[in-house]
Amino acid sequence: MVPDKNTVLDALKTVRGPDLEGNIVDLGMVSDVFISDAKVYFSINVPAERAKELEPLRMAAERVVKALPGVKGALVSLTAERKAGAPSANPAGKPAHSHTHSHAPAGQPPKQAKADIPGIGAIVAVASGKGGVGKSTTAVNLALALMANGLKVGILDADVYGPSMPRLLGISGRPEQIDGRIIVPMENYGLKAMSMGFLVDEGTAMIWRGPMVQSALMQMLREVAWGQLDVLVVDMPPGTGDAQLTMAQQVPLTGAVIVSTPQDLALIDARKGINMFNKVEVPVLGIVENMSYFIAPDTGNRYDIFGHGGAKAEADAIGVPFLGEVPLTISIREKSDAGTPIVVSEPDNVQSQVYRDIAAKVWQEVQRHSARKAPKITWE
């Protein structure tokens, strides 16, 4: 029989707190415990600066829960949460985010928690300030275009509440697990993909709260047999709220691509997105203008009816690279809906070339930033 929450909490009381004082339950470090399909999900709240050092604590908690009869798996993640009113962990004295509710991240990015993922060369977030601007469509076509340019690529759908990769890539079914732990990513068109949509039935994730979402995301990131990848594209949830900020902090991102439509309102939100990544010191690799202009399906004529050029002007004003303009075309939408993204289904199409050019620029930016980040090797 699957244990209930209290049984799980009782078991967790055997796990000592940091510095071997008390236990993690009585110290108030354990989040809400969520049990679904005999798998147990929760997070342990630790000070951001101690996240790396406390990894053994996370492993101990996971081990204890997995050992309970009836438990098929446990997914435990460390979160760094600043309690309302607690002093900012930000030594630079920059303003901390003063959220008084839910999952407020610390003012300073928990760099120690962002361990690189073995085998993955770079992680690129595709983000947007608001929903509906074509972020997921851009993410999937960008991933396939990076592949078309000769790279090994995976895609992680981090939009836990509205996963779109199963539909966009035409993938259904559940992923396999190795030893009940490591998940084998799904694959189509040679692109490895992981999405909440493969793991839970539609609707289930909707009731999840912040820490569960974090746990699920960390599992999809770290406990997946990605193999060797040059780049992992992460389709972020739309918006710039707490959830996105926490995600931007916890995933070891190389950089972010911001998708916007040309209209002023979308651009204001795009700027919020850029500010969010700046806040957590993730480089913005550039802006893509989606639905930039219209190409008539019958004549192929181009119409600049959407205020085309707004995103380029914004990119220039802020001083981030402009990556390219994707036209609004019926075929992009139809191919997406059919699970056959345009870059693979119509590679010779001019729109597919646009995506490959954007992919080339993104890769250039990735390398530029990786080179800057790489430590100098000195021989003694």
Ligand SMILES: Nc1ncnc2c1ncn2[C@@H]1O[C@H](COP(=O)(O)OP(=O)(O)OP(=O)(O)O)[C@@H](O)[C@H]1O
């Ligand atoms: N360049 C384009 N031309 C035509 N249709 C497009 C284009 N880009 C996206 N779309 C369509 O716009 C709709 C929204 O796109 P998509 O789901 O990618 O947006 P999103 O920003 O990820 O949305 P959400 O934030 O809701 O997840 C979809 O129907 C998609 O097919």
